[in-house]
Amino acid sequence: MRTGWLLILLLPVVLYAQDAVEKAPALIPMPVSIKSTGHSFTTNAATVIYCPDTALHRTAGLLGLYLSSYKQSCRLVAAKPAANYISLYIDSAAIPQSEGYTLQVNKDHIALAAHDIAGLIHGIQSLRQLWQTTAKNTLTIPGYAITDYPGFAYRGMALDVSRHFFPVAFIKQYIDLLSLYKFNTFHWHLTDDQGWRIEIKRYPRLQSVAAWRAQTLIGHKKETPHRFDGKPYGGYYTQEEIKEVVQYAAQRGITIIPEIEMPGHALAALSAWPALGCTGGPYATATFWGVFEEVFCAGNDSTFVFLQNVLDEVLSLFPSRYIHIGGDECPKTRWKACAKCQQRMQALSLKDEHDLQSYFIQRIEKYLNSKGRDIIGWDEILEGGLAPNATVMSWRGEEGGITAAQQKHRVIMTPESYLYFDYYQSRQAAEPVAAGNYTPLNKVYNYQPAGTLPDTLLSYIAGVEGQAWSEYYTNEQQATYMIFPRAMALAELAWTPAAMRNYDQFLQRLRGQSALLRQLQVTYYTNFDEVVGMRVRPLKGTVELSLYTPYPDAAIYYTTDNSIPSPKGVLRTGRSPVYKGPVVMNKSGILKALAFDKRGQPLGRIFQQAVTVHKGIGASVTVAHQPLERWNPGTAVLVNGVAGSARYNDGQWLGFSGDDLEAVIDLGTTQPIQSLQMNLLNYHWQRIWAPVVLNIEVSEDGIQYRKLFTQRNFPVNGINTVRAIVKGVKARYIKVTGINKGIIPAGEYGAGSKALLMIDEIIIN
DSSP states (O other): OHHHHHHHHHSOOOOOOTTSOOOSOOOSSOOSEEEEEEEEEEOOTTOEEEOOOGGGHHHHHHHHHHHHTTTOOOEEESSOOSSSEEEEEEOTTTOOSTTOEEEEEOSSEEEEEESSHHHHHHHHHHHHHHOEEOTTSOEEEEEEEEEEOOSOSEEEEEEEOSSSOOOHHHHHHHHHHHHHTTOOEEEEEOEETTEEOBOOTTOTHIIIIITEESOOEESOTTSSSOEEOOOOEEOOBOHHHHHHHHHHHHHTTOEEEEEEEESSSOHHHHHHOGGGBSSOOOOOOOSSOSOOSOOBOTTOHHHHHHHHHHHHHHHHHOOOSEEEEEOOSOOOHHHHHOHHHHHHHHHTTOOSHHHHHHHHHHHHHHHHHHTTOEEEEEGGGGTTOOOTTOEEEEOSSSHHHHHHHHTTOOEEEOOHHHHBTTSBSOOOTTSOOOSSSBOOHHHHHTOOTTTTSOGGGGGGEEEEEEBOOOTTOOSHHHHHHHHTTHHHHHHHHHHSOGGGOOHHHHHHHHHHTHHHHHHTTOOOOOOTTSOEEEEEEEETTEEEEEEEOOSTTOEEEEESBSSOOOSTTTSSSSOOOBOOSOEEESSSEEEEEEEEOTTSOEEEEEEEEEEOOOTTTTOEEEESSOOOGGGOSOGGGGGSSOOOOTTOOSSOOEEEESSOEEEEEEEEEEEEEEEEEEEEEEBGGGTBOOOSOEEEEEESSSSSOEEEEEEOOOOOSEEEEEEEEEEEEEEEEEEEEEOOOOBOOTTSTTTTSBOEEEEEEEEEO
8 A cells, every 4th residue: 555655656646637626618728708508419420510611621521530530420411400410601790800710509409600711620629629428439519609719819839840850740749739729820940050850952961961960968958068869860851741731730720830040040051051151161960959159141142042042942831921030049259250241241331240130131031021921030130120021029028029019010929938838847856857947837827928018019919929949858748748738828828818817717627628638649747736835935043835736625735854745544654734824944854745635646746845944044135236037036035945956947046147246144133153055056058157256254233344255166067055164253244245257258158148147045054
């Protein structure tokens, strides 16, 4: 019995949805209006699809395909039956909203009407989420009357196939899932430094050279020295495969927007065509992740001839109005030293290399405009002046999107801190390696696109998009695990009116989706009901920790003696305490907590948090410089008893971009000090540098300080723990200063940008 329970606790736990009372059907996204009809419809061998309009037969065939997966063979008929049918038709007058639909489930038939074909597809997907299998090999559809239409016109999900290549079968499965949750755009990131993934017949070396790299990084890029697998890696999609995928997506209401990166992220292309770079090479397709100085030469006309020829073939494959041309993370180092680039700048009277990038983007835009297409670019295309007809995809926050909207440009919001699904979705140590930072499901769901924009500019926000960068998506299962259900939360915020969105109700419906996702063989993150630490509150001599699980009526059990928390008789002779409010710890230890449903089944994994109680707990902390917004959880984190982890995504690190660290801790009274300890991060591959020098000073009056300790060497790649042992010292104020590296030097990752200095938990004893 004990061994079995331990296995349950150590493995990812299947969520138990039976306890949750079904208050709403398991529809995602939630419809604009849904009412019970009091009836239900059950299919049988005689059920047919009534669709007299031949223009809709392909869409009707999609419904038939979905029904056939449940062994339901529903014939398509043109004459209206008396009963036992599902009807499909267009009624744009009655349903004025683009992509809108109505779905009426009656006892003897189902009526699905829509504004357009896209609306019919959305209605079919709602029907698909509603139906339930029965023991008699039939489907029962509960009776609802639904009126529905999207909030945003653009609802997108991306997938990067450059870092890791995914086969056509997975791309189709991905498109199926996007259609299921009413996305209408698939942004296919096809080229980057680590691989070129689209066949271009005019340039066969893009297939034979640029599509391959010598080996691939193992582990996280912040770990040094870098480790590699020693195995050649690559692949590309033939033009015939791309045509097949584009048609497949169109049948499911999905437009595919290809991305061909320029002028940066070009190392793979340069490996095949080195004359297009500023130095002439030699170049090699990148084997690790990051931003590279080798970019397309902006002063070389052959660069534009090459890109125009590539784009001609891209346009022949993708009918989408928009083509994504990247434009992000383009270092200007090579351009500054390139005679051709400098000559171009002089000839065009460009004031700097940012203007040169604007010239590059605008030249490509004019070419695509001449072909009847428009461009999308990342928010860096604002630098030097925005191309006239460009759509801005705002990823570095919302500022780029707001600026573009103010200039009356179309905007797609995709801020990194909310909608990047390569970030960790849990702070559990068992999570697989991810890019960094922390974006849980509720953060995605509660995002408000352009919430600070005035009403006059809202019309320029076309929609939202989630990003699925594949550096750490090592296989298809890992990709879907990272993307879902966060993409489902995005689907709802993109579709459902804000006033109707409710996170707890969303989770209830998400639990109800488990059978469908299992039937579709989707590996996804299921631990959204596990215990999380909501708040750490330092008080004098104690630390309060608040815990939370969103699962309804769950009981949280906890321990502070390092034992496994559980109800009575399950894992221990006694019962662990039941969580009823913040847990107060007055001595150092480890808090462990686990949630259980009403049947005593565990929900997710054990939460655990180490706490160190010391003299500085709850002390006042002031800093001389403002921390970077992304790394500013409040100065109290420096003395809250909780140390930041090596993943630095736990909200415990204070970070200063380019600025020095100067923190003063006020203990309130003068008292003896025996030791001081603190942690500093050193991850050059994440632009994080330990200080050039660290000093610790003390004072009794806050005016006159004396230096106790200095350290200049921080050798560890990761967390450097600084320890200062002192004797006979009394102090009220402790000042910690660290000199920032400043500008990252040439030859290092992120050269020319500001270094980040990060510190956590100053332990005072």
